[in-house]
Amino acid sequence: MRNIMRVLLATLASALLLSGPVAATPAKEAPWLPEAAAYRLTLFLGNLEPLPWDDIETAWTEPYRGSEFSVGALAWLDRKSDIEPDGLLDAIMREDLQAVFAEATRLVALRIEENLDRALAAEESATAQQAVRTARELYRVFEDGIAAADPEAARRIGLAWLELNSSTGSAGVLGAGATSADRDTMATARAAISGYLAENYLIDDFAPRRTLSALPETAVASGRTIEVPPSLPPGSDIFDQEPLPLLVLNFEEQGIDETDLPLVAYGDMLFDSAQIFGSPARDLGIACSTCHNRSDVNQRLFIPGASHQPGAIDVDGAFFNSIFNDRRDDPLDIPSLRGLRFTGPYGRDGRFASLRDFTRNVVVNEFGGAEPTPFMLDALLAYMLEFDFLPNSMLTPDGQLTEAAPEAALRGEAIFNTPFAGLGDRSCASCHVPDANFLDRQAHDIGSVAPAYEGARAGALDTPTLLGTAYTAPYFHDGSLPTLAAVVDWFDETKTLGLTEAERTYLTAYLETVGAADEPYEAFDTENTTFRLAFSELTTFASTLDTLLPRRDAEHILLLTDTVAADLSADASTMSNLAARPDVYALAENLAEVSAAVRNEDWEAAGASWSAFKAEAADIEEGAF
Amino acid sequence: MAKHLNRRTVLLLAGASALSLASPLAAQNAGLRLAFIPQENPEKLLGDIEAITGWLASEIGVPVEGFVTIDHAAAVEALRNGDADISFMGALPFVLAEAEIGAVPLLSEVYRDTPSYTGRIFVRRDSGIGALANLRGRDIAFADPISESGYLYPLAEFVEAGLIEGPGQAEVFFGRVYFAGGYQQAMQAMAEGLVDAAGASQYADLLLTPLQQAEVTWIAESEPIPSHLVIARPGLDAGLQDRFIDAMLRLNAPENREKLRYLYGPDGYVRADGAAYDGVRDMARRYGLLE
Numbered sequence: 048m049r050n051i052m053r054v055l056l057a058t059l060a061s062a063l064l065l066s067g068p069v070a071a072t073p074a075k076e077a078p079w080l081p082e083a084a085a086y087r088l089t090l091f092l093g094n095l096e097p098l099p100w101d102d103i104e105t106a107w108t109e110p111y112r113g114s115e116f117s118v119g120a121l122a123w124l125d126r127k128s129d130i131e132p133d134g135l136l137d138a139i140m141r142e143d144l145q146a147v148f149a150e151a152t153r154l155v156a157l158r159i160e161e162n163l164d165r166a167l168a169a170e171e172s173a174t175a176q177q178a179v180r181t182a183r184e185l186y187r188v189f190e191d192g193i194a195a196a197d198p199e200a201a202r203r204i205g206l207a208w209l210e211l212n213s214s215t216g217s218a219g220v221l222g223a224g225a226t227s228a229d230r231d232t233m234a235t236a237r238a239a240i241s242g243y244l245a246e247n248y249l250i251d252d253f254a255p256r257r258t259l260s261a262l263p264e265t266a267v268a269s270g271r272t273i274e275v276p277p278s279l280p281p282g283s284d285i286f287d288q289e290p291l292p293l294l295v296l297n298f299e300e301q302g303i304d305e306t307d308l309p310l311v312a313y314g315d316m317l318f319d320s321a322q323i324f325g326s327p328a329r330d331l332g333i334a335c336s337t338c339h340n341r342s343d344v345n346q347r348l349f350i351p352g353a354s355h356q357p358g359a360i361d362v363d364g365a366f367f368n369s370i371f372n373d374r375r376d377d378p379l380d381i382p383s384l385r386g387l388r389f390t391g392p393y394g395r396d397g398r399f400a401s402l403r404d405f406t407r408n409v410v411v412n413e414f415g416g417a418e419p420t421p422f423m424l425d426a427l428l429a430y431m432l433e434f435d436f437l438p439n440s441m442l443t444p445d446g447q448l449t450e451a452a453p454e455a456a457l458r459g460e461a462i463f464n465t466p467f468a469g470l471g472d473r474s475c476a477s478c479h480v481p482d483a484n485f486l487d488r489q490a491h492d493i494g495s496v497a498p499a500y501e502g503a504r505a506g507a508l509d510t511p512t513l514l515g516t517a518y519t520a521p522y523f524h525d526g527s528l529p530t531l532a533a534v535v536d537w538f539d540e541t542k543t544l545g546l547t548e549a550e551r552t553y554l555t556a557y558l559e560t561v562g563a564a565d566e567p568y569e570a571f572d573t574e575n576t577t578f579r580l581a582f583s584e585l586t587t588f589a590s591t592l593d594t595l596l597p598r599r600d601a602e603h604i605l606l607l608t609d610t611v612a613a614d615l616s617a618d619a620s621t622m623s624n625l626a627a628r629p630d631v632y633a634l635a636e637n638l639a640e641v642s643a644a645v646r647n648e649d650w651e652a653a654g655a656s657w658s659a660f661k662a663e664a665a666d667i668e669e670g671a672f
Numbered sequence: 673m674a675k676h677l678n679r680r681t682v683l684l685l686a687g688a689s690a691l692s693l694a695s696p697l698a699a700q701n702a703g704l705r706l707a708f709i710p711q712e713n714p715e716k717l718l719g720d721i722e723a724i725t726g727w728l729a730s731e732i733g734v735p736v737e738g739f740v741t742i743d744h745a746a747a748v749e750a751l752r753n754g755d756a757d758i759s760f761m762g763a764l765p766f767v768l769a770e771a772e773i774g775a776v777p778l779l780s781e782v783y784r785d786t787p788s789y790t791g792r793i794f795v796r797r798d799s800g801i802g803a804l805a806n807l808r809g810r811d812i813a814f815a816d817p818i819s820e821s822g823y824l825y826p827l828a829e830f831v832e833a834g835l836i837e838g839p840g841q842a843e844v845f846f847g848r849v850y851f852a853g854g855y856q857q858a859m860q861a862m863a864e865g866l867v868d869a870a871g872a873s874q875y876a877d878l879l880l881t882p883l884q885q886a887e888v889t890w891i892a893e894s895e896p897i898p899s900h901l902v903i904a905r906p907g908l909d910a911g912l913q914d915r916f917i918d919a920m921l922r923l924n925a926p927e928n929r930e931k932l933r934y935l936y937g938p939d940g941y942v943r944a945d946g947a948a949y950d951g952v953r954d955m956a957r958r959y960g961l962l963e
Contacts, residue, residue, distance in 0.1 A: 077856075078716075115716035173743045180853060205866045209813060209850040212857070217817045218745045220768040221752070223961045224818050617882035625875075632886050 076281070080181070083188045084111040084281035085120035086155045088351060091280035093144055093259040095352050095365040097374055100142050102352060107132075107139070112282035112349060130157050149253045156248035159185045163237050166215070172228060175215040183208050186240070189248060192261030195275045200263075204240055211236035277327030284349045284357070285337055290568035291577070292343035292518065295385070295435040305587050309594040313607065314430025316588035317423055320610040325415030328367055333414070335427075341569065342434040344381045344519050354378055359526050368415035375499075380526030385515050386436040389484045395524045397490045397509035403428055422603060436484065436514045437564030446481025452560050459557025462550055469542035475554075478510045485513040485561060494541055495523050516562035531558040573623070574672045581618040582631075582671040585611050586664045589638065592657050596650070604645050604653075612638035627670040634663050703735035704728070704916060707747040707756035710740050711936065720934040727931055731919035734912065744818065751775055751905040758916065760936065761903045763952045764820040764961075771962055774906035777944035778917050781899045783875075787942055788896040790874040791825035794862055797889050801868060804833045804892050810868035811848040813858040822855055824955050825894035826871030833892075839959040855879060863888055898948045902941070917943065 079087065088106035092099050109119040116123065124132055135154055138146035162182035169175035186208070194201040214232035219225035247263035254267050260275045279285070298308060305312050317323055318335045327333075338345050338360060346358040353361045361378035363371050379395055392400045399405035406427055410416040419427075441452040448460055463475045470477070479485040487510050496506035508524055522528040528537055532555045539546045546554065571577060588611050595604045615635040619628045637660035644653035706725065710717055721738035729736040739756075741747040744765035750756035752773045761769065769775035780787040793812075795801040801810075807830075815822025830836040836845045843849060850867060852858040855876040862870035863884045870876070874893065877885050902920065904913055923932055924940040932938055956962040 117715060117719075173745065176853060177742065183853075183857075202866060205861065205864060209852055209857075209861055209866060212853040213849075213851045217851075218743070219818060219961070220745045220748055220765045221772045223768045223772070223956075224959070226817065616886040620878070620882035620885045628885075629889070635886070 078115045079111070079187075079281045080184050081110065081114070081116050081118065081120040081123035082155060082158055083185050084114065086151050086188045087278075088280045088282065089147060089151050090259045090261065092352050093148065096369075096372060097365075097376075098142075098144065099352055099376075100139070103147065104139055106351075107135070111280075112351070113284065114281070124154075124158075128158060128161060130154060130161060144259075145253070145255055148256055148259050152248050152253065153250075155185055155188055156244045158182075159244060160241060160249070163241060166211070167230075167233060167237060169215075172216040172218045172226075175228065175233075176212060179208070179212050179215060182240075183212075189261045189263070191278060192266075192275055193243075193247075193263055196262050196266030196271075196273045200243060204243055207236040207239040211240070277330045279331060280351050282349070282351050284347050285331070285333060286347060287337075287340045288344070288346045288348075291571075292341040293437065293564075293566050293569050294341035294343075295437055296433045297435045298433055300435065306590040306593075308429075309591045310426050310429045311433060312430075312587050313422075313591045313595075313603070314426035314428065315584070316591070316607055316610060317427050318430055319584070319588070319614070320606070322606055322610050323410055323416050323419060323423065325368065325417070328414045329416070335409070338381045339384050342385055342387075342431075343383045343515070346520070348381065356521070356526055358521065362409075362413040367413060371412045371415070377525075379524055380521060382511070383515055383519050384431060384434050386484060386512060387434045388432045390486060390512060391488065392490075392509060395508050396505075397488075402431070406431075420602070423606075436512075437567060439514070439561075439564050441560050441563060446483075446485060446561075448557075448560060453556060455553050455556035456560035457557075459553035459555070459560075462546070462554045463557050467542065467544050469544050475538075479513050486510045495527075495537075513558060513561045515564060515567075517559050518562070518564070518567045531555055531562065534558070576621075576623055576672040578618055578622045579672045581614070581621070582668070585615050585618070586668075589660065589664075592641065596654055596657060599650060601645050601648075605642055608638045608642040608645070612636075612642065622672065624670050624672050627667065630663070630667050631671070634660060634667060637663060702912075703737065704732070704912065705755065705757045706736065706738040707750045707759035708738055708740050709744055709747055709760055710742070724931060724934040728916070728919055731922065732912070732915045734915075748773065748775070751903070754905065756905065757908050757912075758902060758904050760900065762818075762820060762900050763898050763949060764818060764824065764956060766901055766903055767949055767953045767956050768961060769903065776904045776906060776908070776913075777901050777946050777949070778904055778913065779902040779920055779941040780944045780948070781901065781936070781938035782940040782942055783899060783938055785939070786896075787899045787948070789821060789899060790896055791821035791829075791871060791894040792874050792876070792890040793826050793829060793892040794859065794870045794872065794877060794888050794890045795868065796862065796865065797887055799868060802891060804830055804835055807869050808835070808845055809847050811850070811866075812846050812869045812871060813850040813852045813861040813867045814871045815855050815858050816851055816853065820897050820952060820955070821873040821894070822858065822876075823851075823871060824959060825897050826892070828955065828958075829892040829894055859888075895951065898952060899938075900936070901944050903944075 085107045088111060089103055092102050092106065107120045110116050118126070121132055121136075124130060132150075132154060135147065135150035138150045159182045162178045162185065166175045166178035166182065169178060186204075190201070193204065211233055214229040214236065216226045216228035217224060243263070247265055250264055253264055256267070262273060262275060266273055296305075298311065299305065305315065318339075321329045321332045321334045323329075324333065338348055344358060348354065348360060349357045350360065350366065353364050353366050355376075355378045359378040359380045361376065363373045364376070364378075365372045365374075382395065387402065391402060392398070393402055393405035399408065403424055406424060407419060410419050441449050441456070443449055448457055463479075466472045466474045466477075478487045478489070478491060480487050490507040490509050492504070492506040493508070494506065496508065499505060516522070516531065520530060522531065522534050523537075528534050532551070535546075535551050535555045535558065538544060539551060569580065571580075588607060591607060592604065595607065612635045615638070616632055619631040619635075622628050622631070637656050640656035641653050641660070644650070644656060706721070706728075708717055708721055717740055721740070725736040725738045741750055741756075741759075744762055747756065747759040747761065748765060748769040751759055751769065758778070761775075766775060766777060770777070783789060793804065793807075801807060814826065817823055827836070827839070827842060830842070830845060831838060836842055848867070850858075850861065852861050852870075855872040856879040858870040858872050859876050859879055861867045863880050869891075874890075877888055877890075880888065904916075920941050921943070922928055923935070929940070932940065953962060
């Protein structure tokens with residue numbers, strides 16, 4: 048029970064890889080042992096172009112991001128193992144990827160063997176079970192490869208692990224309940240595991256790999272095409288940030304119900320749908336909202352090799368869409384989409400005048416999705432154009448401070464509006480125009496981008512708004528400045544503004560006041576939970592069936608039902624009202640039935656399932672927490 | 673990147689420091705020694721122990737030290753030989769420790785407003801298995817033979833249903849009975865189709881992925897099982913024992929609740945009611961674990 052409750056507190060749990068369901072609910076991973084994490088990171092990073100050798104080295108020398116272990120894999124091995132990693136270190140030093148793969152694979156396989164040896168040699172059951180558990184956790188690095196290539200072998204080995212653990216016996220408690228180990232059975236089960244490892248992971252010469260994966264050697268040698276489901280490596284984090292940003296939608300503030308705006312509601316669904324992207328984003332459950340939580344940012348998002356720090360991502364790197372790989376290591380701090388209709392042009396350097404073009408580029412190029420239909424783009428835009436800035440009672444609509452603003456901010460406002468020689472006799476307000484939402488819709492080179500080559504004139508970036516920025520740290524396109532005070536210092540130093548310490552404090556207070564909000568985050572309590580929010584959203588998305596079913600628009604219906612049914616099921620795992628979970632699964636089944644009926648062109652059945660969904664959703668609503 | 677990468681430089685860079693996992697700390701006079709049972713990562717548990725023992729020491733006013741044992745049995749041994757004064761413990765090991773060494777129950781964990789939980793029999797939704805009787809000749813995974821919710825109580829449901837004559841007769845009814853090593857391992861084995869059913873805590877399905885959770889259900893639930901507890905060795909100074917209990921109960925206060933995550937993450941603690949464990953004692957007798 049303890050284990051479970053710990054994980055309950057962490058909201059979700061999974062022993063599996065961070066992959067799998069096509070839903071926007073990622074699964075929390077069980078911790079990886081250090082050498083297992085290093086191996087999985089090596090496989091992941093080894094498939095990136097250009098190859099990040101420094102990161103591969105770091106994968107073995109330092110604990111992976113978020114690790115519960117205080118040391119990296121090599122220090123861990125030094126403490127726990129007799130295996131020498133010299134061959135691996137030499138291969139990393141030589142930057143020989145095939146050798147790194149071979150050495151790392153053998154090392155992990157040997158670690159499994161080492162622990163199996165310990166299990167078989169252990170005199171006490173508890174010691175044997177601990178060794179089996181460690182060996183089993185290490186075997187996890189190969190598990191998805193074996194399952195993809197040889198499900199029968201995966202099953203056979205899975206049973207061998209069960210058999211092995213069962214036959215270790217039990218010490219009982221002070222002798223009560225003690226059972227002795229069945230050593231013959233242990234040896235047989237171990238042989239099944241070790242035999243497979245010897246044939247597939249403990250070999251001298253691995254066939255050359257075009258793509259690194261945990262596929263067994265026999266499968267690779269067969270020449271068969273085998274798809275291993277995409278997974279993120281240890282250290283990845285695609286959970287929503289906490290606290291969750293508050294979403295401010297223009298229509299909602301006016302009291303208009305989203306279910307009466309089917310195009311907007313469909314766009315809302317697409318914004319949360321991984322289905323509009325290609326693999327791997329789609330398979331990993333990555334949607335627009337993964338990076339832009341509630342139209343804002345996600346300060347915790349991190350993918351090794353694609354993020355240089357939390358809240359940043361390189362969307363034109365090797366991972367998401369290889370054909371769009373610009374081969375430049377240039378992750379960007381995720382920008383907020385609040386007030387999107389006022390912040391064009393789009394992209395950090397304002398390269399897209401049209402939000403529609405920008406959105407298509409995200410879907411098709413950055414994340415490898417199929418060409419969206421005009422209806423999908425219309426819907427996405429209709430939804431995103433509703434994103435409003437956060438209300439801020441310290442600011443008038445034309446950007447002046449109100450009486451509610453602190454004194455320091457009022458002093459800072461004067462500095463903000465003062466022209467400086469270092470700014471070309473302009474003021475901060477010249478670009479961050481207060482009565483234009485603190486931006487000027489132009490790109491300026493302020494010297495924040497290092498020239499990519501000699502003579503480059505490529506450092507101009509779109510002026511960002513200052514609204515809502517108190518909650519979107521870090522700052523600048525690359526997230527290089529951690530606080531608004533650091534931004535003030537940067538301008539003071541690089542533009543020789545000559546501000547006193549007090550003036551810098553006032554200017555910072557002004558920025559913090561302009562960037563503030565009355566309610567920046569969603570408020571939750573015991574019944575108004577994240578699941579209730581998700582339930583409300585998903586049923587609203589589904590309401591577009593009232594429009595789409597009469598049109599018999601199969602393509603867009605299926606996109607909707609596939610997204611919402613999967614998300615409802617997955618999100619049910621976050622419910623605190625465990626007793627109501629089966630009802631939510633049944634509700635998701637109703638949508639799956641709509642899908643099946645539409646695929647069969649049985650529109651009457653589709654309508655009936657949709658009616659059943661609406662009735663059951665209304666019944667469930669009260670307990671949806 | 674470093675071009676002189678070798679084992680020595682790597683280890684120097686890593687700055688590794690050895691940690692003790694399984695040895696009790698040096699004996700302290702007038703202090704408390706707490707035994708912890710590892711659940712996931714023993715190294716993380718060491719960090720948790722440091723955090724909670726530091727807080728307890730400041731609350732109680734005596735040195736408090738903690739160490740990790742290999743399992744419940746080792747923790748009971750530590751209580752018996754005086755290496756530990758207090759230990760965190762499952763209900764079944766507690767009643768055995770009580771009978772053998774006179775261990776004293778101090779506190780019970782609370783989850784979802786109650787100091788009890790249940791064991792369930794889980795199956796995959798698509799298995800067609802809707803009743804315990806359907807599991808005749810099929811394979812089942814339990815967590816551990818010394819586990820109340822992960823073996824004894826779920827198995828008792830089969831006895832109650834008249835499918836198994838009594839403890840020790842499980843092999844006659846089932847195809848194979850496995851002990852997977854924990855709730856999570858048992859549930860994964862079931863979810864992946866390696867076995868037909870799993871016997872585990874009522875909350876064990878939360879250890880599966882969201883997708884897997886939607887694919888499993890349960891077909892039987894045990895009577896309530898009193899929750900895990902904190903127990904003391906016999907003869908521990910009564911005043912010290914009371915101060916420890918009072919300090920632990922202060923973890924229920926809103927300002928201290930955050931610290932519960934260092935202690936297996938219950939929602940809180942209540943004073944243990946020894947009589948609440950009578951059912952476990954009866955169960956242990958039925959299985960021949962207690963006289």
